[in-house]
Amino acid sequence: MKNAKCKMQNASLVSRFTFYTLHFALCTLHFLMFLILVCLMTFFGTSHAQPQGRHALPYNHAAYDRPPTEEDLSIPREEDVAFLDGVLKTIFPEGMQGLSDEQKSIEVLRYVSSALLLKSNGGSATKVLREGYAICGGMSHAFRILCRKAGVPSRYIGAFYLRPIMGSHAISEVFFGGRWRLLDPTFGIFFYSGETYDGKGEIASFHDMIADPGGRTPMKAVSRPWGGKYDRTLRAFGVQKVEPDYLKDFYGAPILDLYRKYLRETFPVAYGADDLVSFPVDADLLSSKDLWFGGIDSSSTDVVLLALNGTQNVGSHYLGGSFPPGLHTWSIRAPENAVLTVEYYSADAKPAELKCISLKGLHLLSYGYGGKKATFTFRMIGTEGILAVTCPAGSYTVDAMHVYIE
Numbered sequence: 001m002k003n004a005k006c007k008m009q010n011a012s013l014v015s016r017f018t019f020y021t022l023h024f025a026l027c028t029l030h031f032l033m034f035l036i037l038v039c040l041m042t043f044f045g046t047s048h049a050q051p052q053g054r055h056a057l058p059y060n061h062a063a064y065d066r067p068p069t070e071e072d073l074s075i076p077r078e079e080d081v082a083f084l085d086g087v088l089k090t091i092f093p094e095g096m097q098g099l100s101d102e103q104k105s106i107e108v109l110r111y112v113s114s115a116l117l118l119k120s121n122g123g124s125a126t127k128v129l130r131e132g133y134a135i136c137g138g139m140s141h142a143f144r145i146l147c148r149k150a151g152v153p154s155r156y157i158g159a160f161y162l163r164p165i166m167g168s169h170a171i172s173e174v175f176f177g178g179r180w181r182l183l184d185p186t187f188g189i190f191f192y193s194g195e196t197y198d199g200k201g202e203i204a205s206f207h208d209m210i211a212d213p214g215g216r217t218p219m220k221a222v223s224r225p226w227g228g229k230y231d232r233t234l235r236a237f238g239v240q241k242v243e244p245d246y247l248k249d250f251y252g253a254p255i256l257d258l259y260r261k262y263l264r265e266t267f268p269v270a271y272g273a274d275d276l277v278s279f280p281v282d283a284d285l286l287s288s289k290d291l292w293f294g295g296i297d298s299s300s301t302d303v304v305l306l307a308l309n310g311t312q313n314v315g316s317h318y319l320g321g322s323f324p325p326g327l328h329t330w331s332i333r334a335p336e337n338a339v340l341t342v343e344y345y346s347a348d349a350k351p352a353e354l355k356c357i358s359l360k361g362l363h364l365l366s367y368g369y370g371g372k373k374a375t376f377t378f379r380m381i382g383t384e385g386i387l388a389v390t391c392p393a394g395s396y397t398v399d400a401m402h403v404y405i406e
Helices: 002-047 081-091 101-115 125-131 136-149 206-211 255-265 301-309
Strands: 154-162 167-176 179-183 189-192 217-220 269-271 277-284 290-293 318-320 326-333 339-346 355-360 362-370 373-380 384-390 395-405
Touching: 081 101, 081 125, 081 136, 101 136, 101 167, 101 179, 125 136, 136 154, 136 167, 154 255, 154 277, 167 301, 179 189, 179 206, 206 269, 277 290, 301 395, 318 384, 339 384, 355 362, 362 384, 373 384
Parallel strands: 277 326
Antiparallel strands: 154 167, 154 269, 167 179, 189 217, 290 395, 318 326, 318 395, 326 384, 339 373, 339 395, 355 384, 362 373
16 A cells, blocks of 8 residues: 555656646747747847938937037037137136126127138138138137137037028027027127117027027127227127118128028028038929039039029039038929939049939939949939938039939
C-alpha cells in the first residue's frame, strides 16, 4: 500500500511538474511573440514615420510667434567681444543698470542708425561697426548682435519682393514683455500703439504690421539716419513721431508710404534666419510656350534684377540652405495633357542636387542632372499645376531657369 501511495504521489508530482513546465514554456513563447511583434511594429512604424533627414522640410507656420531660443542671444565666434563691449559703453556711458529691455533696444537702434553710413558692406557686426558703413543687411545684423550683447534676444526678419526700389529688406525684432517687437535700424523707426511715445504703450511686431499695415504710429529715434557719427546731441534726441515727408528727398517718396506699401505686398517673409520660405514663380505657358528667367551667364545678377524690377514672380537667385533657406513654388498654366520641361542652370562650379515635389496637376515623367543643369519633365493633368523645387542638401545658386512645352 505504501508503495502504491508513493507511486501515486510521484505521479502527481510529475504531472504537476509537467504542467508547470508547459505553462512556463507557453508564457515564454507568448513573451517572445510579443517581443517579435514589438520589433515588427517598431521596424515598420519607423519606415513609415515622418522623415527627419535630408528630405524633411523644416517649416513652421507660426514662426512669427515662436518664443526666443538660445540662438537669439548667441554671439558668433567671429565677433570681437571686447570691441562690442566698447561700443555698448559708448551707447550707455552710465551703464545699463536700471534700464528696461525696451529702453536698451531703442538706444541701440539710435546708435546703429546714426553711426553707420549707408553703403554696401557685409561680414560680422564687428567688421561693419569698425568700418562704419552698411546697408539694411549689415545694419540689422549689427543691431541684433549689440542687442544680444546687452542681454536682449534678437532675431533676423527678411521681407522679399519689395517693389519698387528695395527688392528685399533685412530688419530685426527684439523680444521683451512676452512678445517680439520690430525695430528697423536702417531707418531708425518702429511702430507704436500710442500717438506719442511715453514708454507705456506697445511696440508692434512685424507680424502685427503685416496684419494691419496702416495701423499704429510710426516713431523714430533719430532726426535722420546714416550720419556716420554718434555724440551726446544725437543721444539726447529721444523718440519722436515720424514726419510725413521723412526721407522723401532720398527716395523720391516718403519712406512711410513705401514702407506701408511693402507691408501690404511683401511675400515671402522669414521670421528668423532658419525660417524656410517659399519664393513664387509664375509661368503662363498658355501665352508663351517658352519662358526664360535670366540668361545663362554663370551669374545670378539678372535673376536678382528681375526680382527687383520685374512685374511677375520669378523665384529667387538661390535655393536651399542660405539666409533664410528657400524653395521655389511654381504656378504653371499650360494646355491640358501638355508635356513640359523645367530646367535649372546653376552658377555654382559643382551645384547641389535639386528635388521637385508635384503639389497639383503635374505628373513627373523624367528627371536628369548633367553638369550645371537639372531637368524635370512633366505632363499636365488639367490646365493648372503647382510645383515645388527644393535643394535638400546645401545651397544652389540660380544662373537661369527655363520652362517650355515640348
